[in-house]
Amino acid sequence: MGLLMSEMIGHRGVASLAPENTLAGIRKAAELGLEWIELDVTLLGDGTAVMFHDPRLNRTTNGRGHLKKQTLAAIKSLDAGSWHSEHWCGEKVPELDETLSLIKELGLGLNLELKPNRCDLHRLVGQVITALEQADFPAEKLLVSSFNHKALVLFRGRSEHRIGCLFETLSRSWSHKAQQVGAVSIHVNAEKLTEAGAKAVKAGGYELYCYTVNDTQLLSRLKSWQVDGVFSDCPRNLERCL
Numbered sequence: 001m002g003l004l005m006s007e008m009i010g011h012r013g014v015a016s017l018a019p020e021n022t023l024a025g026i027r028k029a030a031e032l033g034l035e036w037i038e039l040d041v042t043l044l045g046d047g048t049a050v051m052f053h054d055p056r057l058n059r060t061t062n063g064r065g066h067l068k069k070q071t072l073a074a075i076k077s078l079d080a081g082s083w084h085s086e087h088w089c090g091e092k093v094p095e096l097d098e099t100l101s102l103i104k105e106l107g108l109g110l111n112l113e114l115k116p117n118r119c120d121l122h123r124l125v126g127q128v129i130t131a132l133e134q135a136d137f138p139a140e141k142l143l144v145s146s147f148n149h150k151a152l153v154l155f156r157g158r159s160e161h162r163i164g165c166l167f168e169t170l171s172r173s174w175s176h177k178a179q180q181v182g183a184v185s186i187h188v189n190a191e192k193l194t195e196a197g198a199k200a201v202k203a204g205g206y207e208l209y210c211y212t213v214n215d216t217q218l219l220s221r222l223k224s225w226q227v228d229g230v231f232s233d234c235p236r237n238l239e240r241c242l
């Protein structure tokens with residue numbers, strides 16, 4: 001079992017039960033008793049850091065077009081809840097600042113995934129570091145990750161917060177990249193992880209987390225490989241396997 005995060009991490013909040021990357025999703029995760037959640041952070045065109053996964057608005061809001069062309073005022077006028085279900089109608093895309101405040105208030109742990117989606121990396125990293133400082137976010141409740149290695153290098157250059165390296169698959173360079181940023185954990189696509197890969201990560205002294213795990217068979221396989229924790233959209237369905 002992992003020491004850095006928990007065995008079960010709510011993916012994008014708790015994506016099957018509430019709209020992803022929203023304050024409602026964070027509250028829902030806390031209500032379910034989850035201790036850690038994962039959220040994606042990116043920048044709007046005006047430089048505001050917001051919680052959002054896709055490069056475009058279409059899937060998770062009632063807006064259209066690219067997120068990087070939006071201002072904060074424009075994004076706040078959108079509904080980021082109705083696409084999930086009518087129950088969440090009126091839910092907004094949250095800014096990083098308000099997100100950190102709520103998570104801190106609820107006492108949750110946060111895996112903050114830097115999701116550049118072609119925004120300026122220096123600006124994204126700068127905004128994230130400023131927001132973490134302003135929120136006085138507890139270091140032991142934070143783990144920063146990204147698929148974008150350059151973003152992690154920039155982050156490490158300016159912060160001592162814990163870093164996890166995110167990979168779709170474990171390439172030959174995974175260990176070198178992890179060492180370069182002083183990572184404490186490796187996060188891999190659960191479907192692409194092999195037993196040999198899991199062994200190599202553990203032998204390297206890293207904790208190992210897998211995304212996105214929504215079925216019990218997959219969870220059992222990963223647990224038999226000593227995976228420390230998983231990101232799940234529907235943690236309730238997996239509880240009996242823990």
Ligand code: G3P
Nearest residue numbers: 038040113166187211231
């Ligand atoms: O951080 C784990 C997972 O969220 C990575 O994939 O596309 O859901 O951000 P994605």
Ligand code: MG
Nearest residue numbers: 038039040113
């Ligand atoms: Mg993510």
